[in-house]
Every structure is written in structure tokens, then in C-alpha cells.
Amino acid sequence: MAYWIRFTGCLLVAACAARGRIAIDFALTQPEKVPTLVIVGSLDNPDIHRIVDRLVRDVPGARRILIEGAGHMVNMEEPARFSEIVLGFFPGLDGKSGVSSPKSSPAGSEPSDVRAAVEALRDAGLRRDVEALERLYAHDYFHTNPDGSTMGREQVLDSYRTKPEMTITSVEADEWKAILRGPFAVASERVTFHGRSADGHPFVSRYRVTYVLERRDRSWCFVNSHSSLLGIDRDTSTP
Structure with missing residues (x-):
């Protein structure tokens, strides 16, 4: 109901x-x-x-x-x-219009809260913790891949349930930016993956990832994400 x-x-x-x-x-x-x-x-x-x-x-x-x-x-x-x-x-209703003010964020919301949610998502992905990801992804979540294709929530979760062809050993993130607008937040960061390919060769891949989050209940959840490939380097000595 x-x-x-x-x-x-x-x-x-x-x-x-x-x-x-x-x-x-x-x-x-x-x-x-x-x-x-x-x-x-x-x-x-x-x-x-x-x-x-x-x-x-x-x-x-x-x-x-x-x-x-x-x-x-x-x-x-x-x-x-x-x-x-x-x-x-009701406290979020703004005067006569009854529309939440776009200048204000939900009570208790700070950019650090959004960053913590993104870090939790990144950590869950590295550990392939499907239960944690289920809690973080909204019911209507979807992801857009670098090639423009999209994946629904269940497709993303299934990709973590199956054994990967490559092994990710560590993840780094920098170039963080975030904007809060009412119950929504948009965050962006550069993510660097270190790992080994299916044939055992080391690699470093870099992506620009953008997240759209919504404050539901008392926590942030992810409603969308988009990743753009910045490059793949098989020479791991390159910074």
C-alpha cells in the first residue's frame, strides 16, 4: 500500500x-x-x-x-x-505557492553528507557488496555508460553479482564538486581504477563520474549516474 x-x-x-x-x-x-x-x-x-x-x-x-x-x-x-x-x-512548503524553495537544502543536509554517500557507494562497488548497493540505489535508479547506453538498477546490481573479467585492486578519487538544490544534489569526481585485466596485465583507467542524488527519508540515495572515460593506461608507471 x-x-x-x-x-x-x-x-x-x-x-x-x-x-x-x-x-x-x-x-x-x-x-x-x-x-x-x-x-x-x-x-x-x-x-x-x-x-x-x-x-x-x-x-x-x-x-x-x-x-x-x-x-x-x-x-x-x-x-x-x-x-x-x-x-x-509541511516545513518544506514555501508560503502561498506551496513549492519548496530551490535555494534551501533539507534539514541536516551538507555537502559533506553527499560526499560521504558517494564514498559509501564507491566503497561498496569496490567490495562488490550488493546488499549495500541495494540500499544506496533508489528504486528508479539508472546509469549511463561512456558509450551512451543505459543500465537499469537490476542490470547494475547483476553486474556486481557476476564474477568480473578484470580485477580492481584499488580506487582513488579527486577533483570533487557538488551542488545542492532542495532535496537534490549533483556531484562530480574523477575516479581512478587500478587493477589487472583478464589476461593478468596491470592497468589504470580514469573516468569522470557524475551522480544525481535525492534526499529520501533521512538519507541520500542515488537516482542516476553517468561515467565518461578519460583514458586507459597499461603503463602503470605513468602518473
Whole structure:
């Protein structure tokens, strides 16, 4: 069960997303664009997630928050987190428009928090820790490869589940930049991988990686990433 919540200044509406057509039809009949919050458990059934996807896509101003580890009865399984999210929705409303100010970041958000999340993702990838990656990747996460192809969340996770053709021994990162805008952050860094190819030869590869993160619940999660290949050096003596 997912809940969608709408604030119009005098009306608060909550509806079960299991009746998604009713919820969407009602929301689309409202003439004003108002903030809409959609809360869903990560373990809820795929039909609910499809309804939520449509609601977020079709209703102007809709924002989705995924509660990791919660199932169908998200409000009963995680009542404290559910209440915190709903109550936190109102302080972020800005005056008459009801739209969050783009100049402010969520309470407690700092560039160091974003950097810590990126470091956690990088470390989980090096260790091929799929469980940690599942916690860090949003339900709707996708990655864009250097050649322009894209990979969905499950494709990325599967790539970490399978035995790699090459071995990465260490990872370094520098040239860090980050921008915070409301509940979103964009971060960029240069990542250097040291490892050995399938035939045992050492290599150093460098990428520029850009991450898009969203503050969901009380932590940052990754909704998108993009990597650009800067070069591959088989002469590891080159700095």
C-alpha cells in the first residue's frame, strides 16, 4: 500500500495507491499545481510501484519517497518514519505557492553528507557488496555508460553479482564538486581504477563520474549516474 498526500493550503488528501486510477483522476482534476508526496515501501508489490510511477509521472509537482525495507503496509510497518516524512513535508512548503524553495537544502543536509554517500557507494562497488548497493540505489535508479547506453538498477546490481573479467585492486578519487538544490544534489569526481585485466596485465583507467542524488527519508540515495572515460593506461608507471 502506498499513500499519496496533497496539500492545497486547506485540504490534505491521502489515498491508497491500490486505487491508483481514482487517485490519479482526482489529482488531475485539480486546476492548481500543488506539491504531491507519494510514499511507498521498497518491498511493495510491482503493481503498486507501477501505479506510483504513473502517479509521479502524470501529476504535476509529485514527489516520491521510498521507505527501504517496508512492504505493503508501509504506514504500519514503519510508523515513525512514515509520520516523520509526512510532518517533514509541511516545513518544506514555501508560503502561498506551496513549492519548496530551490535555494534551501533539507534539514541536516551538507555537502559533506553527499560526499560521504558517494564514498559509501564507491566503497561498496569496490567490495562488490550488493546488499549495500541495494540500499544506496533508489528504486528508479539508472546509469549511463561512456558509450551512451543505459543500465537499469537490476542490470547494475547483476553486474556486481557476476564474477568480473578484470580485477580492481584499488580506487582513488579527486577533483570533487557538488551542488545542492532542495532535496537534490549533483556531484562530480574523477575516479581512478587500478587493477589487472583478464589476461593478468596491470592497468589504470580514469573516468569522470557524475551522480544525481535525492534526499529520501533521512538519507541520500542515488537516482542516476553517468561515467565518461578519460583514458586507459597499461603503463602503470605513468602518473
